[in-house]
Amino acid sequence: AQSVTQPDIHITVSEGASLELRCNYSYGATPYLFWYVQSPGQGLQLLLKYFSGDTLVQGIKGFEAEFKRSQSSFNLRKPSVHWSDAAEYFCAVGPQGGSEKLVFGKGTKLTVNP
């Protein structure tokens, strides 16, 4: 069965510092991988996605993620964090095997200190 692990529940960084959010997945084939961001009380916004090709994908708001098949990872990065990046970030995998569903991790809450 598909699963997604986001090992860090909460991360705090200073504004201007670099950021890396970790995501590990379990999946039976070549996955579709996604990162979403959620501001408090809001729905989720797609940051970026990977399904084939170049393993380094660029997204919106200056984010990028790298797919590493050997490590079953899809970590999200940003070189310089802005205060407006404070939010919760979710990694997701799927769909697979005729199912349309995405499986989400439990999320990582990002706090940005001034």
Add this chain to the structure above:
Amino acid sequence: DTGVSQNPRHKITKRGQNVTFRCDPISEHNRLYWYRQTLGQGPEFLTYFQNEAQLEKSRLLSDRFSAERPKGSFSTLEIQRTEQGDSAMYLCASSPGQAWGYTFGSGTRLTVV
């Protein structure tokens, strides 16, 4: 605004009452999804429509839950005989295809008292 619209934004109901939520997807998206998100968790899949056909349902969708998408456009999610454990954010999303990812609405926050 051509995003995914969900109504109401908030719903407080007494245990045992029925509630219905509405989702209006992006008009050209034929795929529509419902997810549930509880505090501290990621969204969990409930059900999926392609046009008006409900093609997939999660085991989370008990017999108290029913979803419809009668004309392949908007969708409704009804919960009958609500329980406190139904308190959650109910998220609707739409997509033009598997590889595109979802566009989510802002959700309906349900509180059962």
